[in-house]
Structures are given as C-alpha cells and as structure tokens.
Amino acid sequence: MMMLLVALFLGNIPSFAFSAPSQPNINCLIINLDYINCTWTEHEHNYTFRSRFTHRETLDCPEYLRIDGVNVGCVFPYKTAQRFNTLETRLYSDDGGLVTEQExxxxxxxxxxxxxxxxxxxxxxxxxxxxxxxxxNNGCFESEVRYRTDNNVWKNTTPGPRTSFSLPFPSKKRYEFQVRARIQSSCGESKFWSDWSEPVYWGS
Structure with missing residues (x-):
C-alpha cells in the first residue's frame, strides 16, 4: 500500500520538477580587436573559466569580471586573425567538474x-x-555618419570605407555630427557597430 501511495504521489508531480537545471550560456565579443570579453548568464555559482582556439593550448582566465565577488565573465587578449578560428569555452564548478562546453x-x-x-x-x-x-590603423573599417540641424531628426549616410564626409551648401543653422564604425564586408562583416562618437558641432 505504501509503495502504491508513493507511486501515486510521484505521478502527480509535474515533470518540470525533475528537469535538470539549465546550463549557463556563454556569450563572447571581440572588443576593438584588442581583447575578448566572455560573460555567462548564470551568476549563482562561482565558475572557473577556460578557453582555447582551435589547435591551440587551453588557457586559464587571466582577468575575471566580478559582481559581488562572483565570477560573471572573463577578459583575455585578442591576437590578429583569431576571429576566423573557432573559440572553445568551458565553465567548471568549484569542485572542478565540467559544467558546460561551448563553441x-x-x-x-x-x-x-x-x-x-x-x-x-x-x-x-x-x-x-x-x-x-x-x-x-586598419583597412577593414567602414564608417556611418549621422547629422542633424538645430536638434531635429537625424539623417544617416550610406556606410563606406572613409574617414571624411562632405555636406554641400550648408544652411546657417547649428549642425551636429557623429560617426560610428564597424568591420566591413570584404573583411568579414561584423554584426556590431561601435557606439556613436562624441558629437562635434558647427554653426550658431
């Protein structure tokens, strides 16, 4: 009878009560071709981070990003052309067990x-x-300019590989300009634009 009650009790528990905890997701981004910033989505455990590029040695994290003493990310140097190789990342628990491995x-x-x-x-x-x-200095960058007059709606230009922009017949208004940059398509286009630059002004 007791076994029957246990079976009935377990049968009424929703299946999600037994589901395994979701693994943390690791997101990595190359910053200005200087370093790689990897962060993970679960911050309840103090994970250890290791990484390696294809056919390279596995490296420990040289600099952790921390929130309230808990490791939430890792910053490590970027070397030329590494973005064309697969990066393998791993998180380990306090006892050294592998939590997740991602590419x-x-x-x-x-x-x-x-x-x-x-x-x-x-x-x-x-x-x-x-x-x-x-x-x-890099021949793989393209720029997008935006400008406006007297704080009106921004006008954006077509992106292109340049470091200058001309505006013919300006009116006697106050102009505001900003520029942003990204890797252009001929070099393996990035999904990410830089933030907009600090503005520069012309006119009264």
Missing part, C-alpha cells in the same frame, strides 16, 4: 571603439567637411 564563431562578433578626433571645416562657404580617425 563560438567570432568572425562577425567584433565591436570597435567609436571614431575619434572629429573636426569640421568650412570650405569657401559652399561645403562642410567632416574628418575623423579610427582608434587604430
């Missing part, structure tokens, strides 16, 4: 720093020229 194709997961040194030059009252620099 990442980082070719399109690059976020550049915003362009810098924006300047505006007026040429012969007929054109405004906007100039900017990237934070590093």
């Amino acid at each position: 990442h194709n980082l070719k399109s997961y690059v976020k550049l720093s915003p362009p810098i040194n924006l300047s505006v030059v007026e040429k012969k009252d007929t054109e405004l020229w906007l100039y900017w620099d990237f934070t590093k």
Whole structure:
C-alpha cells in the first residue's frame, strides 16, 4: 500500500520538477580587436573559466569580471586573425567538474571603439567637411555618419570605407555630427557597430 501511495504521489508531480537545471550560456565579443570579453548568464555559482582556439593550448582566465565577488565573465587578449578560428569555452564548478562546453564563431562578433578626433571645416562657404580617425590603423573599417540641424531628426549616410564626409551648401543653422564604425564586408562583416562618437558641432 505504501509503495502504491508513493507511486501515486510521484505521478502527480509535474515533470518540470525533475528537469535538470539549465546550463549557463556563454556569450563572447571581440572588443576593438584588442581583447575578448566572455560573460555567462548564470551568476549563482562561482565558475572557473577556460578557453582555447582551435589547435591551440587551453588557457586559464587571466582577468575575471566580478559582481559581488562572483565570477560573471572573463577578459583575455585578442591576437590578429583569431576571429576566423573557432573559440572553445568551458565553465567548471568549484569542485572542478565540467559544467558546460561551448563553441563560438567570432568572425562577425567584433565591436570597435567609436571614431575619434572629429573636426569640421568650412570650405569657401559652399561645403562642410567632416574628418575623423579610427582608434587604430586598419583597412577593414567602414564608417556611418549621422547629422542633424538645430536638434531635429537625424539623417544617416550610406556606410563606406572613409574617414571624411562632405555636406554641400550648408544652411546657417547649428549642425551636429557623429560617426560610428564597424568591420566591413570584404573583411568579414561584423554584426556590431561601435557606439556613436562624441558629437562635434558647427554653426550658431
């Protein structure tokens, strides 16, 4: 009779009560072709992080990101062309057990720093020229410019591999310009644009 009651009790428990806990998901992003930032979605346990690129040695995390003393991410250096290789990441529990192992194709997961040194030059009252620099020299970057007058709606330009932009016949208004950058398609386009640059102004 007791066995029957136990069987009936277990039979009335929803199936999700016995489901295994979900594994943390690891997300990785290359920042400005300088370093890789990997974070994971579960922050209740203090995981140990290890990673390796295909056919390379496994490396311990050199610098953890922490919230309230708990490891929530890892930052490690990026080397040229690594984004075209598969990154393997692993999380381990406190007792050394493997929690999850994941693979990442980082070719399109690059976020550049915003362009810098924006300047505006007026040429012969007929054109405004906007100039900017990237934070590093690289022939694979493309830019998008946006501008507006007197805090009106932004106008965006077509992205292209350039570090200047001209605006013909400017009106006597106050112009505001910003630029952002990303890896262009010929070099393996990134899904991510940089943040917009600091604005630069022209006019009254």
